[in-house]
Amino acid sequence: MNRYHQRLCRSPDWAAYVADTLVPRALDGVSLGDDVLELGPGYGASTQPLAERTSSLTALESDPKLASRLRGRLGKSVTVVDGDATSMTFGASTFSAVVCFTMLHHLPSGAAQDRIFAEAARVLVPGGVFAGTDSQPGWRFRLIHLADTCNPVDPATLAARLTAAGFGQIKIDASHGPLSFVAQTAAS
Secondary structure, eight states: OHHHHHHHHSSHHHHIIIIIIHHHOOOOTTOOOOOEEOOOOOTOHHHHHHTTSSSSSEESSOOHHHHHHHHHHGGGHHHHHHHHTOOOOSOTTOOEEEEEEOOOGGSSSHHHHHHHHHHHHEEEEEEEEEEEEEEEOOOOHHHHHHSOOOOOOOHHHHHHHHHHHHHEEEEEEEEEESEEEEEEOOOO
């Protein structure tokens, strides 16, 4: 991420927006269960509000510096794991929910996003929930991402991509700015 983007993502204003608006809107009416996995928490704006919604939260972060920073900030309230969400080391059927907030566009390709979708389906228990958000393109969004990896998810193709990964009961909403989605794995 460029320096401006880094500063924005670790700012108190961004953390307040994520905690007060983004997470509540995306998870309205969604039951996460007791064992939640957050993918790509970055600076952790969504991690604290998520920790308040579940009894066990694991955060998987690919950047070792950000993972270490999160561990120092959150202590033992959240398990922070260094790792790649496109190739998770967790066993199958480990988590009741997998969530990700404004991170999918940081992946270099649609294929990498699809690997995350497949991995999320693999680590979820039957009937588990996959939910999250991604930012939608606009002039300000593009400016913030100058010289960054920026590959926003297309709302028009997301349902088919989630279905291909093994999800059903898919709900997608792009009417309030950021794209939000909720999907479930098949119940056993």
